[in-house]
Amino acid sequence: MIRSIKGIKDILPDQMPRWAIIEATAHKLAQCYGFSEIRIPTFEQTQLYSRSIGESTDVVEKEMYTFQDRDGTSLTLRPEGTAGVVRAFLEHNLTSQLSMRKLYYIGPMFRHERPQAGRFRQFHQFGVEVFGTEDPFMDVEVIGLLWQYFSDLQLPDLTLYINSIGSTDDRQHYITQLQTYVLDQVQDFCENCQRRVQTNPLRVLDCKVTKCRSLTDNAPKLLDHLSSLSSSHFQSVQEGLSLLKIPFTLDHRLVRGLDYYSQTTFEITSSHLGAQNTIGAGGRYDGLVKNLGGPITPAVGFAVGLERVNLLLPDSLIPSSPAKVFIAAFGELGRPTGIKLLHTLRQSRFIAETDYRAKSLKSHLRTADRLGAQLTIIIGDDEKKKDLVIIRNMQNKMQIEVPISLVSEKLGLWMYNNVDIFLIS
RNA sequence: GUGGGUGUAGCUCAGUUGGUUAGAGCGCUGGUUUGUGGAGCCGGAGGCCGCGGGUUCGAAUCCCGUCACUCACCCCA
Numbered sequence: 001m002i003r004s005i006k007g008i009k010d011i012l013p014d015q016m017p018r019w020a021i022i023e024a025t026a027h028k029l030a031q032c033y034g035f036s037e038i039r040i041p042t043f044e045q046t047q048l049y050s051r052s053i054g055e056s057t058d059v060v061e062k063e064m065y066t067f068q069d070r071d072g073t074s075l076t077l078r079p080e081g082t083a084g085v086v087r088a089f090l091e092h093n094l095t096s097q098l099s100m101r102k103l104y105y106i107g108p109m110f111r112h113e114r115p116q117a118g119r120f121r122q123f124h125q126f127g128v129e130v131f132g133t134e135d136p137f138m139d140v141e142v143i144g145l146l147w148q149y150f151s152d153l154q155l156p157d158l159t160l161y162i163n164s165i166g167s168t169d170d171r172q173h174y175i176t177q178l179q180t181y182v183l184d185q186v187q188d189f190c191e192n193c194q195r196r197v198q199t200n201p202l203r204v205l206d207c208k209v210t211k212c213r214s215l216t217d218n219a220p221k222l223l224d225h226l227s228s229l230s231s232s233h234f235q236s237v238q239e240g241l242s243l244l245k246i247p248f249t250l251d252h253r254l255v256r257g258l259d260y261y262s263q264t265t266f267e268i269t270s271s272h273l274g275a276q277n278t279i280g281a282g283g284r285y286d287g288l289v290k291n292l293g294g295p296i297t298p299a300v301g302f303a304v305g306l307e308r309v310n311l312l313l314p315d316s317l318i319p320s321s322p323a324k325v326f327i328a329a330f331g332e333l334g335r336p337t338g339i340k341l342l343h344t345l346r347q348s349r350f351i352a353e354t355d356y357r358a359k360s361l362k363s364h365l366r367t368a369d370r371l372g373a374q375l376t377i378i379i380g381d382d383e384k385k386k387d388l389v390i391i392r393n394m395q396n397k398m399q400i401e402v403p404i405s406l407v408s409e410k411l412g413l414w415m416y417n418n419v420d421i422f423l424i425s
Numbered sequence: 426g427u428g429g430g431u432g433u434a435g436c437u438c439a440g441u442u443g444g445u446u447a448g449a450g451c452g453c454u455g456g457u458u459u460g461u462g463g464a465g466c467c468g469g470a471g472g473c474c475g476c477g478g479g480u481u482c483g484a485a486u487c488c489c490g491u492c493a494c495u496c497a498c499c500c501c502a
Contacts, residue, residue: 003493058500062426080502109502114426116496125502192499208498257501267502278502305502330460365462373462380460394462 007113007121015310017318022309023106025152026126030104033145035128038103040084042110046074052083052288054259056199063111077110081127082260082285082301083292089131090294100132106306118276118308127282127303134286134298136233139264140240146268146280146302147246155270155279155312160247162266163254164234165202166226168287174225175201181219188215202255221252230263237264256281260288264300270312279312280304323415326373327354328364331381338379341389341407348408350415368394375414377407391421398422 004010011019027037050060065077078084085103088094094101106126113119128145130138143160150158165171182189182197182204189197190209197204205216226234241248248266256265265283273279282302289297325345329338338354345352355367361378368376378390378399389407392399400422402410413419 006493063500111501113500114498115494116498119501123502127502275497276501281502303502308502328461361460362462367462369462376462378461382460390461392461397461399461 005121007115007119009120009122017321018310018313019306021317021319022153022306022313023126025149026104026106026304029145029149029152030126030128033102033128033141035102035104038085038088038105039107040081040088040105041078042108043075043077044084044087046076048083048087048292049076049079052086052260052292053080057257057259059111059258063113065110065112079111080109080258081105081107081125081303082129082288085127085129086289086292086294086299089129090289090292095131095295095297100130102128102130104128116276117274118305118311120307124306125303126306127301129299129301131289131297131299134233134284136236136264137240139237139284139300140244140246142282142300142302143237143241143248143266144244144246146266146282146304149304150268150280150309153309153312154314154317155309156314157271158268158279159249159271160266160268161251161254162237162241162248162264163223163251164226164230164237164264165222165255165261165283166230167262170226170230171202171222174220174222177220177225178202178204182216185215203257205253206255216253223250223252233263256283260285260291262286266302270308272312273308276308278305279308321372322351323374324371325350325352325411326364326368326371326376327352328358328361328368328376328378329354329380330359330361330364331384333384334380337384337404338377341377341379341404345408345411348412350408350411375411379404393422396422 030037046064046066049064053060055061059079064079067075069075085105089101089103094103104127107124108122109125110122112121115121126149128142130142143162147160166174179197179201182193182201186194186197189204189212190207193204193207193209193212196207202222204212205219205222207213207216223231223234238248251267254265254267261283263284263286265281267278267281269277270279271277280302282300284298284300286298289295289299327338327342327345329335329341342352342354353371353373355364358364358367361380364378365376373394376392376394378392383389383401387404388401389404390399391402391407391410410421414421
């Protein structure tokens with residue numbers, strides 16, 4: 001048997017109502033905040049990702065699905081959304097049309113990681129990007145949208161962490177200080193950190209090993225080394241969040257793993273998720289558009305892991321399925337009449353179903369029950385001869401006889417106008 | 426890439442110190458007045474016990490390998 005690829009999951013029908021809510025809420029909210037949807041390709045030239053995410057990041061170094069096109073160019077399945085959005089933004093000159101551009105996307109992303117709770121090789125993200133303003137209140141708006149999204153979906157026990165990693169210059173200065181601090185006692189750090197202090201020094205800060213954490217507790221803080229510009233930007237972000245009453249926690253260890261981030265970074269985690277507990281995260285990336293060959297354009301955005309959202313989504317949000325009608329048609333005369341009625345009802349957009357395999361009324365009713373039908377229309381030879389059908393209320397077993405020509409009308413009254421047709425007869 | 430755990434019916438799992446035709450619950454299907462569903466009762470279908478090798482008179486059970494799933498490291502949404 002051919003199985004699906006490791007870490008790549010089917011979303012089966014019973015999960016679809018959950019996904020429908022997750023996506024519908026994203027669309028509704030993003031548009032409410034003034035964002036327009038964009039659909040970008042699922043694969044691009046490899047260099048788009050390596051250049052924007054960063055050559056030495058884990059994502060680029062060992063997690064991308066990269067392959068050769070027939071002409072030899074290197075292509076990659078998108079590991080995240082921002083790079084593609086920026087590329088489209090530049091390619092179609094969305095810069096010049098408006099001074100500010102707000103875009104959102106929903107779709108699958110691909111990363112070759114070892115699967116784990118809340119982590120898959122194909123997963124889905126909802127993300128937003130704002131181009132063209134460095135106003136700290138736009139950071140607040142983006143974080144506010146993210147917070148509102150989770151709160152609309154009633155996800156439990158969330159914490160918002162924020163930090164600022166400053167400008168490129170701020171970081172350069174800070175990193176040398178951090179390195180001296182770490183190298184001073186480098187043998188006390190874990191192997192990973194001993195390597196990281198050279199390759200990606202900031203990540204030493206968010207090492208999970210307790211020994212490393214206590215060592216870095218006293219390390220110089222990035223927040224103390226921001227330029228006055230960066231510092232006041234971050235100050236304004238915090239004031240904005242307070243103004244909107246969005247609770248947040250400062251976390252000086254919050255360092256994003258993708259190279260393009262600058263200034264504000266943020267992350268929302270849930271305590272119900274296991275090891276992969278980040279459900280949404282993002283930040284500013286003021287340098288990326290220029291890096292990819294565009295004009296200097298400040299930008300800010302986030303991405304949400306929708307599988308993780310699904311893990312937290314309470315059942316109470318899933319709407320009950322709409323009313324269904326089942327046609328129990330049997331006998332030489334009843335069956336064709338019922339099939340015709342089924343067709344008519346569907347043309348009137350009733351949700352109607354039958355079971356062609358069922359021969360007896362009993363088996364019809366059993367299927368009706370299993371499908372969760374609210375009403376069953378019984379039509380056998382006896383009914384056909386009188387041009388009647390029986391409508392049975394599956395909840396209370398009440399039945400009425402109705403002329404075939406009036407079935408649609410009666411069903412409409414019962415379903416859409418709340419008329420109890422079983423009492424009136 | 427590195428560890429730990431788990432692989433028995435469609436699903437959730439039992440299976441005793443190796444011992445005969447491998448079990449349960451749920452689900453599916455049929456019957457229980459032949460035209461009235463859900464509950465009860467009775468019956469039925471459905472398993473190369475993940476795969477390959479080894480030990481043994483005998484392996485679902487012990488050993489080795491392999492694959493898959495899963496959790497964690499790592500990384501990130």
